[in-house]
Structures are given as C-alpha cells and as structure tokens.
Amino acid sequence: MTQAIGNRQLLKISVRGVVQGVGFRPFIYQLAQKHKLKGWVLNTSGSVLIEVEGEKADLDGFLSDLKENQPPQARINELSVSRQPPVGYHRFEIRPSLAQAGEYQLISPDLATCDPCRQDFLDPDNRRYRYPFTNCTNCGPRFTIIEDIPYDRPLTTMRRFRMCPACQAEYDDPLNRRFHAQPNACPTCGPSLELADAQGNTVPGRDVIATSSQLLKGGKILAIRGLGGYLLACDATSKAAVSALRQRKKRPAKPLAVMVADLDEVREHCLVSNEEEELLTSPASPIVLLKWQSSSSITTLVAPGLKYLGVMLPYTPLHHLLMKDTKLPLVMTSGNLSEEPIAKDNNEALTRLRGIADYFLRHNRDIYSRYDDSVTMVAGKTTIIRRARGYAPYPIHLPFNARPVLACGAEEKNTFCLLKEGHAFLSQHIGDMENEETLEHFEATITLYQKMFRIGPEIIACDKHPDYLATRWAQVKSEEERLPLVSVQHHHAHIVSCMVDNGVKEPVIGVAFDGTGYGSDGHIWGGEFLVADYKGFQRRGHLEYLPLPGGAAAIKKPYRTAIGYLYHLLGEEALSRKLPGLGRVDEVELELIKQQLDKKINSPLTSSCGRLFDAVSALIGIRGQIDYDAQAAIELEMAADDILIEGGYPFTIELKDGIRIIRLKELFSGIISELSSGVALAKISAKFHNTVTRMIVQMCCQLAEQSGINTVALSGGVFQNRRLLQQVTTTLTAAGLKVLAHHQVPTNDGGISLGQAVIANNIMKRG
Numbered sequence: 001m002t003q004a005i006g007n008r009q010l011l012k013i014s015v016r017g018v019v020q021g022v023g024f025r026p027f028i029y030q031l032a033q034k035h036k037l038k039g040w041v042l043n044t045s046g047s048v049l050i051e052v053e054g055e056k057a058d059l060d061g062f063l064s065d066l067k068e069n070q071p072p073q074a075r076i077n078e079l080s081v082s083r084q085p086p087v088g089y090h091r092f093e094i095r096p097s098l099a100q101a102g103e104y105q106l107i108s109p110d111l112a113t114c115d116p117c118r119q120d121f122l123d124p125d126n127r128r129y130r131y132p133f134t135n136c137t138n139c140g141p142r143f144t145i146i147e148d149i150p151y152d153r154p155l156t157t158m159r160r161f162r163m164c165p166a167c168q169a170e171y172d173d174p175l176n177r178r179f180h181a182q183p184n185a186c187p188t189c190g191p192s193l194e195l196a197d198a199q200g201n202t203v204p205g206r207d208v209i210a211t212s213s214q215l216l217k218g219g220k221i222l223a224i225r226g227l228g229g230y231l232l233a234c235d236a237t238s239k240a241a242v243s244a245l246r247q248r249k250k251r252p253a254k255p256l257a258v259m260v261a262d263l264d265e266v267r268e269h270c271l272v273s274n275e276e277e278e279l280l281t282s283p284a285s286p287i288v289l290l291k292w293q294s295s296s297s298i299t300t301l302v303a304p305g306l307k308y309l310g311v312m313l314p315y316t317p318l319h320h321l322l323m324k325d326t327k328l329p330l331v332m333t334s335g336n337l338s339e340e341p342i343a344k345d346n347n348e349a350l351t352r353l354r355g356i357a358d359y360f361l362r363h364n365r366d367i368y369s370r371y372d373d374s375v376t377m378v379a380g381k382t383t384i385i386r387r388a389r390g391y392a393p394y395p396i397h398l399p400f401n402a403r404p405v406l407a408c409g410a411e412e413k414n415t416f417c418l419l420k421e422g423h424a425f426l427s428q429h430i431g432d433m434e435n436e437e438t439l440e441h442f443e444a445t446i447t448l449y450q451k452m453f454r455i456g457p458e459i460i461a462c463d464k465h466p467d468y469l470a471t472r473w474a475q476v477k478s479e480e481e482r483l484p485l486v487s488v489q490h491h492h493a494h495i496v497s498c499m500v501d502n503g504v505k506e507p508v509i510g511v512a513f514d515g516t517g518y519g520s521d522g523h524i525w526g527g528e529f530l531v532a533d534y535k536g537f538q539r540r541g542h543l544e545y546l547p548l549p550g551g552a553a554a555i556k557k558p559y560r561t562a563i564g565y566l567y568h569l570l571g572e573e574a575l576s577r578k579l580p581g582l583g584r585v586d587e588v589e590l591e592l593i594k595q596q597l598d599k600k601i602n603s604p605l606t607s608s609c610g611r612l613f614d615a616v617s618a619l620i621g622i623r624g625q626i627d628y629d630a631q632a633a634i635e636l637e638m639a640a641d642d643i644l645i646e647g648g649y650p651f652t653i654e655l656k657d658g659i660r661i662i663r664l665k666e667l668f669s670g671i672i673s674e675l676s677s678g679v680a681l682a683k684i685s686a687k688f689h690n691t692v693t694r695m696i697v698q699m700c701c702q703l704a705e706q707s708g709i710n711t712v713a714l715s716g717g718v719f720q721n722r723r724l725l726q727q728v729t730t731t732l733t734a735a736g737l738k739v740l741a742h743h744q745v746p747t748n749d750g751g752i753s754l755g756q757a758v759i760a761n762n763i764m765k766r767g
C-alpha cells in the first residue's frame with residue numbers, strides 16, 4: 001500500500017548483482033544529490049540496500065537513472081523496490097557495511113585500465129605519473145587479490161600497504177573515482193616494481209620501466225609479473241628473440257599472443273572488424289584472434305603456419321608504459337614451461353622460469369589466484385575460447401534454480417563449475433590436468449570459489465573417463481565427504497553446456513565434434529549426433545568407428561591415424577608411398593603399424609571428428625606430426641583459407657540398429673584420386689570442409705524430421721574451426737533449423753564442467 005505525506009515517499013530498494021567494488025555506492029550517493037533525496041546506502045554480504053525519500057517525481061527520476069545510468073562495471077541482476085511512508089531523513093549518507101552469515105556477493109573480474117587512470121599516469125604533473133599500479137573503482141585488479149568476502153582491503157593482498165593521507169582522502173570521498181577502491185595506491189604508499197637478473201639479484205637503476213624497455217628492445221626475454229601471473233615478453237618483430245623464447249620454453253610451434261600499443265597499431269598488423277575492435281577495447285581486454293596481414297612486421301615465428309594472430313591491448317598501467325617506451329609489438333605469453341600453470345609468486349617464478357627469462361620485472365602486490373589471459377574470436381558472434389581474465393568469476397546465468405553442485409571438468413583445458421541458485425560459477429581456465437602443479441591450482445581455486453560464494457556442494461559431478469585426474473579427484477572427494485557422485489558422458493556435457501550458454505531448456509539435436517571423449521560403449525567418441533536434454537541423451541548417429549594405431553601415439557603423429565583409416569577402409573593397396581603424407585614414413589614403422597592393425601593391438605576404435613581432420617591433414621601432406629593440440633586440423637583449415645569452392649566428396653549414411661553411421665570410405669578414395677590428379681591442397685581442404693558440413697546438415701535434417709526437434713546445438717573443439725562453424729551455421733539455418741553455438745562458454749573442453757554440473761543437478765533433483 002502506498003502512503004504519502006503530501007507527495008513525499010520513502011523507497012526501500014535492494015539491489016543484487018555485480019554491485020560492489022564497482023563504484024556503486026558513490027553512484028547512488030551522487031544520484032541522491034542530483035534528485036534532492038535523503039536517506040542512506042550500504043553494502044551487505046549479499047546485496048546493496050538503499051533507502052531514499054523525497055518527492056515522487058524525484059524518486060521516479062532516481063529509479064530511472066538507477067536502472068539506465070549505472071557505473072560501467074556494475075551489473076544489476078535483481079532490483080526490488082517497495083514504497084513506504086517517509087521517516088524524515090535529514091541527509092544522505094553511506095553507512096558502514098553489514099556482514100551477514102551465509103550471504104555471498106558476485107565478484108568482479110580484474111578489469112583493464114580505464115581512460116581517466118591512463119591520463120593520470122601519463123600526465124607529468126599528476127602524482128601518479130608513470131606509476132604502474134594506478135587504478136580506481138572502474139578498473140584494476142579485483143578477483144586476483146581477493147582472499148575472502150566482503151571485498152574490503154583487509155581481506156585482499158593489498159592489506160600490507162597502508163594508504164598515505166592523499167590516497168586515504170580519495171578512498172573516503174564519495175564523490176571521488178577512487179572512493180572505496182580497495183587496491184588504491186600511489187608511489188608514496190603502494191606496491192613498487194623491481195628489476196632482477198636471471199639469478200634474482202636486483203638490477204640497480206632509477207627508472208625500472210625504462211631499463212626493462214631497453215632490455216626488450218635489445219632482444220632480451222623478460223618475465224613480467226602482471227595481474228594474474230607472470231607473462232614472458234620479448235620483441236615480436238625479432239626472429240632471434242622469438243626463436244630463443246620458443247627453444248627455452250620448449251614450445252616449438254604453438255601460437256604465441258602479441259600485445260600492441262593501440263588500435264591503430266593493431267590495424268598495421270591485422271584486419272579488424274568493428275566487433276573485434278569493441279572486444280579488444282572492452283574492460284575484459286582479452287586476446288582476440290585476428291586475420292593477420294602479410295605486410296605485418298611481426299615475425300611469422302610467433303604463429304607459424306597460421307593466418308590468425310592472437311592480439312591484445314595493454315590492460316595494466318605497466319603494460320601501457322612498456323608499450324609506450326619500447327614502441328614495439330611484444331610477445332606476451334604465459335610464464336610457464338610447456339603445460340605447467342602460469343607462475344604467480346616471485347620465488348616460484350625465479351625457480352620455474354629459470355633458464356627461460358633473462359630478467360624478471362617483478363612487484364610486491366601479491367597475486368592470490370592464478371589468472372591467465374582470456375582468448376576470444378569473432379566468428380559471427382563473439383566466442384570465448386579460453387575464459388579467464390576479465391570474465392571469471394562472473395557467473396553464467398542458469399535458466400532454473402540449482403542445488404549446490406561441484407563439477408570437476410575434463411582433462412584438457414580444465415575448468416570446474418559450482419552451481420548455486422540461478423548461477424553457474426565457471427572457474428577460470430585451470431589448464432591441462434597432467435601434472436602436480438595444475439592439480440594444486442585446481443584444488444586451491446575450488447577452495448577459493450567455495451569460500452567466496454559460500455557454496456557447500458551436495459553433489460559432485462565428473463567425466464565418465466576413469467583415468468582423468470579430475471575424475472579420480474572427484475571420486476576421492478565424494479567418498480571423503482560422503483556426497484553422491486554423478487559421472488557424465490563427455491559429449492552429453494558438451495551439448496548441455498551449449499544449451500545453457502544459450503539459455504535453452506528444451507531438448508535439442510546435439511552435434512558434439514571434438515578430439516576425444518570417453519564413450520558409453522568404451523570406445524573413443526568424438527563425431528556424435530545426440531538427442532539430448534538436461535537429464536539424458538540418446539546417441540542417434542556418429543562417424544564410423546576407425547582404428548587409431550598406437551592410441552595416444554596416433555594423436556601425436558597423425559600420419560599413423562591416416563594409415564589406420566586408409567588400411568581399414570581401402571586395404572593395403574591404398575597405402576601408396578606416392579601419397580604425400582606417406583612418402584616419408586619409415587618402412588619398418590609402416591610394417592609395425594599394419595601388424596598392430598591386423599592383430600588389433602593397442603588400436604582403439606574412434607568416431608572422433610578431430611581425428612578425421614588429423615587423418616586428412618596428414619594424408620594430403622600438410623601435417624604428419626604435431627607440436628600442440630589440434631595443430632594438424634588447424635593447419636588443414638588454414639590451407640583452405642580464402643578458397644571459395646562448391647562441391648565435396650561422397651559419403652554414405654547407413655542406418656544400423658536405429659543409429660545413423662556416416663561411412664567414410666568414399667571420402668578417402670575421393671581425396672586420393674584428387675591427390676593423384678594433382679588437385680591443389682587448398683581445394684582439397686575446402687572440399688573436405690564442404691563434405692563435413694554436408695554430413696552435419698544431412699544428419700541434422702534427418703534427425704529433425706524423425707524427432708520433431710528443430711534446434712541444433714553445436715559443441716566440441718572442432719567448432720573452433722571458423723570455416724566449418726560458419727558453413728554449418730549458414731546451411732542449417734537455410735534448412736530451417738535453429739542453430740545454437742557457444743559464446744560465453746568455451747566450445748572446447750573448457751566448457752565441459754558447466755554441462756556436467758547442470759546434468760548432475762537435474763539427475764539428482766529433489767522429488
């Protein structure tokens with residue numbers, strides 16, 4: 001009931017969402033002044049509470065400003081308003097925070113330096129001139145410095161720095177951009193930089209950034225401590241520097257990311273669309289995969305054989321200053337050796353990056369949680385490939401209310417996911433679960449998320465693969481804590497993660513195309529057509545099973561896969577030494593592979609589409625051995641670049657026991673005959689992409705007719721292939737089907753944990 005004395009009213013408002021640590025209370029304070037309202041605002045553990053009183057017209061103005069003109073980093077998820085009789089407040093104030101047991105709040109990711117802060121540290125008259133830890137409520141570190149909530153300085157790694165009077169005055173002034181900016185700092189009171197040599201000894205000098213810039217210009221490799229860990233940096237135009245970095249990091253070919261000064265410089269090296277520009281300059285400031293121009297001065301060693309370059313803009317003051325001083329594009333790649341997690345602590349970096357970095361540019365603002373750079377691309381829409389800095393720990397919105405679930409994810413590109421109410425807290429990228437350090441990172445990050453978001457899981461979910469490290473960890477955990485364990489089929493999890501990514505609840509036709517996933521029948525799946533919902537799935541079709549001679553060895557050496565496929569499909573006579581991919585294979589090895597296939601020794605069967613790409617790439621002589629995951633498939637995609645061609649190779653769909661199986665014999669004989677008549681590799685690759693597109697479209701159309709379902713969800717690492725994704729999306733749409741692809745959540749195994757969590761929640765639903 002609305003009561004009013006004259007026209008005066010009191011509004012009680014509760015706001016939930018990302019509303020703390022983003023300048024929300026000062027914003028409310030200023031709005032109250034603007035609309036001549038009295039009352040107060042305060043943070044609780046779970047929300048921001050506001051009481052304002054004044055004339056009805058002013059209150060209405062306040063409410064509409066609140067909804068429409070929020071601070072740039074705030075996100076309102078829930079807003080409740082009740083109207084009450086006024087109580088007669090005399091002024092507007094920001095009241096002290098209220099801690100409530102069990103409540104939690106959403107936490108902002110770390111955000112790229114904002115423009116006003118950049119102006120501060122570039123202005124010689126400003127007290128923060130060239131100060132590399134400048135930040136405000138709209139930018140700077142957040143998640144990486146938080147140890148617990150509420151988000152207040154004593155619970156962050158900034159607690160050891162006591163603010164000087166000037167900083168404290170900013171911190172206390174509701175009208176200042178740095179009001180309650182927890183990492184607020186200046187050269188007098190805040191963190192500082194230090195340059196050390198390879199042994200960890202301090203390099204003397206007054207301007208550490210200028211000295212570091214000189215070293216980079218001289219071709220040295222620097223380990224630079226950033227927001228979420230150390231990055232290794234060197235001159236991206238220098239062949240010598242980049243090849244030294246590759247050698248020392250034991251990364252012969254995997255593409256490296258590059259940081260450039262600004263958008264103008266991006267355009268010197270790459271083609272950039274409006275959407276890509278927006279992404280590059282967004283507060284998340286991710287790495288964006290851009291079309292690389294041949295005129296670029298960045299050495300091709302940065303991404304050998306590739307037509308796309310991972311580019312990001314400077315996202316901390318330190319980066320801005322280094323870019324300004326060096327005037328060079330810089331390689332900026334994770335500070336680790338091969339598959340280990342990114343190094344974050346100073347001593348850890350000194351040990352783990354010994355022999356890689358010539359110098360260490362370090363600081364004393366500790367990093368609480370490791371946090372890699374995010375990787376994105378624009379393929380139709382923005383797609384996140386690696387989700388970390390700038391995105392996590394923002395939750396993914398669930399179209400339902402969930403029980404508390406912990407899902408442990410997959411082996412490669414691991415993430416975990418915690419569900420609570422309408423939120424899925426998908427962790428930042430953890431890494432490949434193949435060493436002790438990554439497992440420790442996984443465990444520490446689970447502990448942090450459970451603490452921050454006050455989640456005590458009632459259900460644990462994992463992959464069906466018995467040997468995944470994350471699966472074994474989940475088994476032990478569920479026994480220790482006596483919690484039910486739900487093991488989820490890998491491709492079902494892929495499809496459900498794509499459904500949730502798109503907010504879709506209804507059953508879909510799922511196309512799960514990836515490298516490897518443990519199948520319900522014990523074979524390796526990866527070219528799957530499912531009819532799926534949040535609870536279950538039916539496998540309605542797949543690529544035919546073919547042998548992988550040597551299992552894991554075939555994944556590293558795609559020529560083995562090619563031999564396995566040809567031998568099985570077309571027989572011995574197909575294994576001609578004249579084929580580009582087989583000419584260099586050792587006689588003895590070839591014999592051994594044949595024996596292995598004949599006797600079915602260590603030759604698991606797979607329906608994987610990733611392996612099909614591998615086999616074709618190796619067969620036509622593009623890539624027979626790989627240095628990084630999916631290299632053969634990626635280079636096959638690159639080979640077709642810019643080729644527009646109609647037509648494809650034949651294949652058949654066979655219905656066997658109600659399951660549609662795609663037979664590949666004619667596809668391979670078609671490719672072989674084109675190879676022998678000298679057709680260009682680019683054309684073969686383009687026609688192969690057309691063929692896979694047709695397979696997907698034909699299968700989906702048949703399944704749609706059979707099931708009455710008209711929505712298709714595309715998931716799995718194969719859909720990082722832009723050419724395929726775009727062709728499939730266009731053709732399915734033209735066929736009248738609705739297409740769901742990934743956007744917020746990786747299509748690769750980085751998205752698996754979200755699917756696992758949602759499926760476990762639905763299987764274990766109460767009642």
Ligand SMILES: [Zn+2]
Binds near residue numbers: 138
């Ligand atoms: Zn700022």
Ligand SMILES: [Zn+2]
Binds near residue numbers: 167
């Ligand atoms: Zn200060």
Ligand SMILES: [Zn+2]
Binds near residue numbers: 490
């Ligand atoms: Zn997968």
